[in-house]
Amino acid sequence: MEAVLDQFDAVLKAFGYTALLFAVSGVFSVLLGTLLVSMRVGPIAVLNRAAAVYITVVRNTPLVMIFMFFQLGAGKVWNLLNFQWVDIHIGTLDFTSFFTAAVVSLSLYTACFVAEALRSGVNAVPLGQAEAARAIGLPFSGVMSQVVLPQAFRASVPPLASTLIALLKNTSVAAAFGVLEAAAQMKIFTNNHADQRWGIFIAFALGYIILVEVVSLFATLLERRWRIA
């Protein structure tokens, strides 16, 4: 435990990367997931199939393999996928190729689960809502964006929260792929301080538990506020 306290700056920075990976990938996966679910429930058969295939393939692929592809494979296929064009530095935090590849991998993966969560939300919207929306003459885009999706988002807060919590935990995969986030920092400490392994593990586990609780608290508040009568 002393190691953790002595180098608390490093620990905070590591959890900072974890939180940022989570936040940035979270936004992108919700956007991409929304697109996927629109394709999935939309009237165009081809898009429907394409989204279904994408979701089936990606959700059955281990996240590690997706990371491996974007770190070791994609750049060899197409130079742009090396993400070397990303080079942002804010304070002591660096957002370069490694962070970007991690965000891309996490977003592409999590989007599937977001889409599934939203779909369960769409299914929970009462039939009459969509019928009424159609009755007043809204086209599919209007039905979705004005009536169904806003309610679907509310209904899917619990499954969406689970998905995002899973995403938060999944950011730890980036440890093996060049991002010095919490799991990587824990590995470094564990390797260097053989006598404090239990303490180090508990400390980092607590860090994650706090982050998980923050996300779920936020979800609970949101759910309460948005609850459909």
Place this chain on the structure above:
Amino acid sequence: MPAAVLFDAPGPATVARHRIYTFVGIAAIAGLIAFAFYRLWASGQMTYEKWEPFFTPRYIEAILVDGLLITLQMAFLAIIGAVVFGVIFGVGKLSDHAWLRWPCWLVVEFFRAVPVILLMIFCFYAIFGDFEPLNTRTYWSVVLALTLYNGAVLAEVFRAGVNAVPKGQAEAAYAIGMRKTQVMTLVLLPQAVKIMIPAIISQCVVALKDTALGYVIAGVGLTRMARQIFPTFQNHVATIIVIASLYILVNLLLTWLANWVQRKYVGEKKVLEVSMVGEHGTTTGAPFDSR
């Protein structure tokens, strides 16, 4: 909500518009696929040398035996362990005694909230640090970490499963004079397990995918195989495609199996669902393999 409710039966103008969308959609998807293949081709990934190991019997054997088989073994052992862990802690969480219920709750919540990778790193250094050779050490670290995580998830599934048994069952059992233990072991458990089976099988998909996380501790099974093939053949793209396909194939088989068991033995009821860690309140929502 059935998708058909979301939009009108299309009129002539809409049909025409949809036709355009369909066409644009096909063009976009085909374009994307074509571009991917073009890049694969142009970057020299489609040469025979890159794919050679996957046509060489000794490598195929290594991939299937030292790779896939080991991965399946780890997932299998982890699930067996997880079921045991899950039943013990699931029963513990249902206990009438607070001194038993709370520690069980704490353990279950802890292992559900902590990333599996953290557990693996910890097991690798602190628990199995004295195991040799390296692959045995990684192997057991992966199995133990996955047992703890999936066990915690299954404990929750199990609790939900017991709670899903109609109340009258327990009441009837008590009425004929059974003890608490008897009610649990003779009446509730067998029925709960039946409800749980498809959930356990879908948890297998999660466990199988998560064996890949062993990558952070030197890797074992399929991911390890990938790592050992890269340096000789410099064929990262081909290897990643092949290894990922193997995972996908096995997972699809498992999913199919889960659905089949569900239909055959449990009926058309939805697969049991539990709330995610940290979620307070209802036990609806979360799809199992949301990680």
Place this chain on the structure above:
Amino acid sequence: MRFIRTKAVFAATALALSLAACGEAGEEEGPVDVEVEENAAEQFEEGTRMRELAEAGGVKIGVKYDQPGLGFKDPASDIPTGFDVEIAKLLAADLGLDPNDTSQVEWIETISDNREPFLQDGTVDLVLASYSITEERRAVVGQAGPYMVTGQQLLVKSDSDVESVDDLQGKEVCSVTGSTSLENVEAQGMKPVGFDTYSECAEKVLDGTVEAMSTDGTILMGYAAQNEGELSVVGEEFSEERIGVGYSKDYPEMCQWINDVLTESNESGQWAEAFEGTLGASGVETPEFPELDPCPES
């Protein structure tokens, strides 16, 4: 029907043969002609560990499996390859054991962190896994040698302008998470990027994502040898690592034996051959044979 089946069998055999012909990696026997000592047991005194091993006809050697050029095992072959492995083979051959026969020499995958317990409890008899000699380790296990002296250097693209650490201040440099090398990277003013193996770092240097990776020169030479003309080892060594052979302290007599075999391998030229055939494949100059530490009094 019979005809078709025969044809199918024929086709399958032909396919298998043609396939077997393509993947020959891992089949070659290593660059050094290892001569297996005959009647080896008799050259050792009664009661020594060497005699025990020679008579038992088996030795267990811990090496790395994922370090091209040092200790690497192809999934399709039984025997690892690399410089560490070649030295290990010389030791095994001196015991009268055939290093290409896995029933006589058992290879065990080992990583360098806390390997001490396995030497102590006899899980392995010898460790040759880029095992650097340190005082802390020598307190619990024996370390003979060194058979190689190296230090932390940089691996860059061959067409890179980088010549030393000074050219990389504030730049991202790759190494393995949790290794001393990665800490040195930070201490030297570069930004650490951690992967799980050095091979992945080498890939990131090759594709230009990072300008350099940094760790022991021997490890880097392995990648330079593998990617001849694309990667080069540069820079002053900014640490000194002395790579030795690990053995159990219970058998102090092994130290002198190991040192004798190493000295002999230097005189016979096998040590240089081992280097040239593995790490030296990229054309780096073969280093001087290091001065061996005297064995502790026992």
